[in-house]
Amino acid sequence: MDKQATLATRVKAGIAAHEVWMLDALKRLVEAKSFSGHEHAAQAVMRALLEELGFDVREIPVEPDKLKNHPLYSPVVHELHGCHNLLGRLRGTPDTGKSLMISGHVDVVPVGHVSLWSRAPFDTYILDGWFYGRGAGDMKGGLIAALTGLKALVDNGFKPMAPLWFNTVVEEECTGNGALATVEYLKAHDIRIDAMLDPEPFGENIMSGQVGTVWCQYHLTGRPAHAMEAHKGLNPIEAAMHIWRRLKEVEARWNPPHQTHAAFGDHPHPLNFNLGKIAGGEWASSVPTTCRVDFRFGIYPGVDPAAAKREVEAAIQAAVAELPEPPKCSITYEGFHAPGCVVDLDTEPMQLLKRCHEAVNGEVPDTYAVTGTTDVRLFQLGAGIPSTCYGPKAQRIHALDECVEIASLQRVAEVYALYIAEWCGVTHA
Ligand SMILES: [Zn+2]
Numbered sequence: 388m389d390k391q392a393t394l395a396t397r398v399k400a401g402i403a404a405h406e407v408w409m410l411d412a413l414k415r416l417v418e419a420k421s422f423s424g425h426e427h428a429a430q431a432v433m434r435a436l437l438e439e440l441g442f443d444v445r446e447i448p449v450e451p452d453k454l455k456n457h458p459l460y461s462p463v464v465h466e467l468h469g470c471h472n473l474l475g476r477l478r479g480t481p482d483t484g485k486s487l488m489i490s491g492h493v494d495v496v497p498v499g500h501v502s503l504w505s506r507a508p509f510d511t512y513i514l515d516g517w518f519y520g521r522g523a524g525d526m527k528g529g530l531i532a533a534l535t536g537l538k539a540l541v542d543n544g545f546k547p548m549a550p551l552w553f554n555t556v557v558e559e560e561c562t563g564n565g566a567l568a569t570v571e572y573l574k575a576h577d578i579r580i581d582a583m584l585d586p587e588p589f590g591e592n593i594m595s596g597q598v599g600t601v602w603c604q605y606h607l608t609g610r611p612a613h614a615m616e617a618h619k620g621l622n623p624i625e626a627a628m629h630i631w632r633r634l635k636e637v638e639a640r641w642n643p644p645h646q647t648h649a650a651f652g653d654h655p656h657p658l659n660f661n662l663g664k665i666a667g668g669e670w671a672s673s674v675p676t677t678c679r680v681d682f683r684f685g686i687y688p689g690v691d692p693a694a695a696k697r698e699v700e701a702a703i704q705a706a707v708a709e710l711p712e713p714p715k716c717s718i719t720y721e722g723f724h725a726p727g728c729v730v731d732l733d734t735e736p737m738q739l740l741k742r743c744h745e746a747v748n749g750e751v752p753d754t755y756a757v758t759g760t761t762d763v764r765l766f767q768l769g770a771g772i773p774s775t776c777y778g779p780k781a782q783r784i785h786a787l788d789e790c791v792e793i794a795s796l797q798r799v800a801e802v803y804a805l806y807i808a809e810w811c812g813v814t815h816a
Pocket residue numbers: 492525526559587588
């Protein structure tokens with residue numbers, strides 16, 4: 388057997404042998420509940436895992452005050468009291484060679500109504516080869532898969548011959564300011580990263596691009612009245628519904644039947660306007676006082692979020708002006724202010740990823756243009772690092788009964804192990 392075949396065989400066996408370790412690590416990480424802004428418990432689990440695998444770990448504080456003038460900054464949603472990323476470097480790796488960073492987020496999205504889940508969202512369980520729990524798919528499974536791949540290499544005596552970094556960030560699901568803090572840290576400390584992989588759960592496909600995402604809120608103030616004299620009042624919830632219908636017309640305009648953006652060529656509807664939250668009113672017998680609508684819209688790579696915001700604002704103001712009596716309206720932006728980006732799949736790091744997937748799966752990977760956003764934009768647009776996402780198969784992320792496929796975690800672990808070995812080079816003890 389040649390050297391590569393030996394390494395691949397040993398890695399595959401190592402990953403199979405580490406199944407219990409992998410599932411136990413994933414259980415600990417998922418059960419460390421970590422909504423955006425409250426990631427401490429999950430970061431503590433990650434720190435222990437990274438140190439177990441031989442990383443020197445430092446903390447990168449995520450401080451909005453220091454980031455807020457950066458063009459890729461997104462206005463904060465949560466108070467970040469002492470939230471931090473973890474940046475680990477594998478001990479003993481030389482300063483020379485091609486460096487690699489694996490980066491992912493530890494925050495998870497809200498669970499919605501717990502009673503609709505088959506079991507409690509943070510009580511993990513395994514059923515028919517799938518591992519369940521909020522965050523198991525998005526994206527704690529991917530983080531653990533990448534670590535398992537590295538563990539299989541290291542435990543077999545293979546040692547990376549270039550800097551290997553593992554970064555876990557906070558605040559991915561609503562702003563991306565966690566990844567932005569790491570990007571700024573890398574620059575300030577002159578740390579060069581030659582490729583970055585993010586194990587987001589995109590079904591073992593290589594991400595070819597992503598849309599931009601903006602979070603927006605409109606706030607309406609009406610005039611309360613007794614319901615028996617509703618004509619004397621001004622109903623802000625009804626006004627909000629009218630505005631939303633007009634915004635859906637903007638969405639339709641932005642997604643023409645034969646849209647032509649190269650990266651999203653075969654996608655029927657890449658740019659979604661999602662009404663995510665509505666709050667207003669007091670009770671059934673009063674015309675309400677206020678209404679607040681939180682929504683999210685997508686934009687194509689190359690579109691300036693600021694220009695898209697202006698178009699959306701104009702649509703909201705025009706809709707308000709159409710009303711017989713316009714309510715008081717203000718518009719705010721909390722959360723994502725994220726441009727889209729496209730991944731150049733012809734570059735060396737992406738070609739290698741393709742080959743590693745092929746070596747493990749016996750077929751070329753599909754590519755996937757994502758109609759949401761990921762941290763890749765910060766690394767690519769903020770630091771010029773060739774970056775993409777490659778991670779396991781998951782189901783119902785951001786929904787109920789989220790889960791990740793265990794066999795997929797193992798294949799992804801194998802791909803990461805081969806990737807590290809090829810990209811960084813390895814010596815064998
Ligand atoms: Zn994610």
